[in-house]
Amino acid sequence: MHATSHIQDRYVQPEPTMKKPTIGKCKLCKETKELNFEHIPPRSAYNKETRYYTVNQLDYLKNAKEYAFEGLKPKSKKHQGGLGNYSFCENCNGFLGSNYVRTYKKFAQIAMRIILSNDKKIKSYEFDISDINLLNFLKQITAIFIASNSLLFTESYPELIEFVRNKNQNELPNRYRFYMYLNNEGQARNGHIHFTNHYGTVCEFAFPPFGFVLSFDNPNQLMKLSEITNFKYYDKINMVNKLPIILNKYPTYYPIPLDFRSENELNGST
Numbered sequence: 001m002h003a004t005s006h007i008q009d010r011y012v013q014p015e016p017t018m019k020k021p022t023i024g025k026c027k028l029c030k031e032t033k034e035l036n037f038e039h040i041p042p043r044s045a046y047n048k049e050t051r052y053y054t055v056n057q058l059d060y061l062k063n064a065k066e067y068a069f070e071g072l073k074p075k076s077k078k079h080q081g082g083l084g085n086y087s088f089c090e091n092c093n094g095f096l097g098s099n100y101v102r103t104y105k106k107f108a109q110i111a112m113r114i115i116l117s118n119d120k121k122i123k124s125y126e127f128d129i130s131d132i133n134l135l136n137f138l139k140q141i142t143a144i145f146i147a148s149n150s151l152l153f154t155e156s157y158p159e160l161i162e163f164v165r166n167k168n169q170n171e172l173p174n175r176y177r178f179y180m181y182l183n184n185e186g187q188a189r190n191g192h193i194h195f196t197n198h199y200g201t202v203c204e205f206a207f208p209p210f211g212f213v214l215s216f217d218n219p220n221q222l223m224k225l226s227e228i229t230n231f232k233y234y235d236k237i238n239m240v241n242k243l244p245i246i247l248n249k250y251p252t253y254y255p256i257p258l259d260f261r262s263e264n265e266l267n268g269s270t
């Protein structure tokens with residue numbers, strides 16, 4: 001694997017609490033404490049030395065094409081050192097680290113290896129995930145969405161907190177549905193909640209090698225994506241020897257939820 005081949009400049013929309021370590025309310029335990037810098041995704045999953053700019057959301061939307069394809073660089077300063085923000089206290093940060101992060105890293109390494117060792121044009125992969133603890137993986141994804149959004153997010157969706165904080169809990173109401181895809185092209189997506197006409201309420205997070213969508217109160221399955229809601233039942237399925245998963249690979253050029261148009265499609269040359 002070429003260690004540097006996935007490194008590129010990324011654009012992220014600003015987080016109000018991004019810069020300084022601060023006393024604040026932890027988004028997981030809701031206690032007021034000193035907050036730790038939380039790498040989103042985990043530092044060990046290709047987020048150690050990410051180079052990024054913070055971009056105003058409107059500016060980003062208005063100039064999406066210029067940013068994606070025409071070499072426009074934001075006027076803001078370039079940062080380096082991993083994406084993330086001050087979301088969790090030291091305890092909660094440590095809890096995630098010792099319970100879920102290693103699983104995420106392991107799956108990320110497998111996925112990245114598969115993407116990089118195959119032809120770029122391949123758009124769908126099937127591989128075996130029987131040695132991944134899928135419940136832990138789903139909990140880490142949930143933690144990513146909690147960390148990416150404001151404190152208010154979990155006031156509307158409190159079960160997500162319980163799901164992350166109790167490592168044995170495998171129950172989560174059916175209103176929450178999770179999806180994933182592979183991603184190694186385009187820009188990061190920040191996990192913020194969006195209210196869309198087509199897909200209802202969704203959060204989408206993308207950072208190579210993965211993209212995740214959390215969908216709320218939508219009885220319809222989101223097409224094009226692999227649903228992974230059943231990972232919560234991992235305890236009941238972990239006796240099988242082989243567990244295949246099929247994941248599509250999508251580019252994420254524009255900051256629009258579930259917009260997977262390719263470079264050719266966006267430039268009108270298909």
Ligand SMILES: [Zn+2]
Pocket residue numbers: 026027028029030031088089090091092093
């Ligand atoms: Zn905490």
